[in-house]
Amino acid sequence: METTSRKAEALGMCQHDLNHQLAEIQQRIKVQLPSLDKISFALYDTREHLLRSYADSSSTSLSTTHYEAPLCALPYLKQCIESRSPACLSEISSLRPSPHITALLAKGYHSSVAIPTFNGQVFRGFIFLNSHQANAFNPADIEQVKPYLQMLESRIFFEYQIVQSIIEKANTLVARSPVYQRESVSHKQRVSSYTNIIALALADRYDFDDEFVEHLTLFSQFHDLGKVKISPELLCKQRSLTADETYALRKHISYGEELVDDITKELNAADHPSAQLLREVVSCHYEFLDGSGYPRHLTRGAIPISARIVCVANIFDALTTHKPYKQACSVPYALLELEKMVSDGKLDSDCVNVLREHQHQLKAIIHRYPERDPMDGCY
Known part of the structure; x- marks a missing residue:
């Protein structure tokens, strides 16, 4: 079944x-x-x-x-x-x-x-x-x-050209927010690389074709596109966020959805499969299988596989990079944390298993796209 x-x-x-x-x-x-x-x-x-x-x-x-x-x-x-x-x-x-x-x-x-x-x-x-x-x-x-x-x-x-035009317009939006651009450049590259590893490994199981893998890899870079509308002060905060600040930051999902709609309508591509794929990534990459994610508290089958892949890639990257309020985890420790989230019913086990089986590649990606030290100052 x-x-x-x-x-x-x-x-x-x-x-x-x-x-x-x-x-x-x-x-x-x-x-x-x-x-x-x-x-x-x-x-x-x-x-x-x-x-x-x-x-x-x-x-x-x-x-x-x-x-x-x-x-x-x-x-x-x-x-x-x-x-x-x-x-x-x-x-x-x-x-x-x-x-x-x-x-x-x-x-x-x-x-x-x-x-x-x-x-x-x-x-x-x-x-x-x-x-x-x-x-x-x-x-x-x-x-x-x-x-x-x-x-x-x-x-x-x-x-x-449709896909490239979407990417060019998204990159233009990112460039208009220098703070977010500096904060996200290495993060985008790593998440895209992790996404590609997972999608390729699951291709036979889910019957992903090459076009899907290529587009998901590209669009995963823009999972947080709505952050271009978040204030620099909030993006650059050096300490843990308050409840109100967390709520404000989470609004980047709805901002991202609006931006995707604007981009795809401008290109007359609102109904194109690529537009739908980008919407899935932007809208659902913070949803958890048990309904505890946001913004819509979707569960299991209601969360597209595209978003489940990017969700795991994004969390792994968050765990393995430095933040002003925490040190980066090692790859093995980050994988243990992901496996705990699988056990708690939050993450897709197939996606997490792929990362565990490709640890050498994960370390190479972290080395290739290093994160800037947050203690060097505001983004």
Whole structure:
């Protein structure tokens, strides 16, 4: 019964997403290329210089492969970028073995086409066409279906641009509050990294697709967006908060909801799945499974899995960073505190278990994004 509810929850998140759009276009292309069995898109992360799986027409069945690789380790694809032209590969097994190549071969794929995509002069990623047959594609085939490939690019860039526009507007709001920006920069990066670890580890259990993992990772940075409307004095207070101050600080949830609504309405994207995901994160990341959280005292299934993930990531970060009124906990001690909250019925055990199983990565993230010492003065 639990597995069924997880599948239903994931299906609700994945309807009308980019995966389904790729599947629809695949069916059109198959009229001219009957050997086409899969279309996927890998997004280029300019900050990390990684190529990440992002959308996949085969993911409409909620069976996905999550992967990433540094572009410098993919000379075959680097040549495509330099020439700005597609490359047909008659047999995938001829490439140097990697987890992704192994996964493709295990699923029976043998040939592929890599098509570099550019938004103006900026490289954005690759469209891949795959077939279960060897020697399935040639340059003449790719030229023949070029209008469909352009349609694919248009759909991908449209979806990508909505997400990027939301992030740009959120970052603009944060920049208008220098105090909050300084206070939150490392916190945002760590919470995003912890969120990514949890979401990837739970992907098979909850049938998260790559698009969901990518967007949740990005949007988790803005879980506290409403704090841009909180007074600097309250944000910078060096001692424990009074009851009235705690109440005032908690209003950042409703402020955040208002800001998300303003952003998504301005972009004419209020009903877009990405907008809904951001709302879930902003609205529910302080809700606890037993109803003791805020602001709506939601319980268990009423709390979206997206918010349950960010909730655990956020609390772990709070425990492992210094505050003016407390010292940071060690990673093992913080995990014990989280496990106590699981035992008390507050946190999702699946999410906490993932952190316990990835302690080496957690320590690396803390080292990579260190918190400034609060005793150095006001944020």
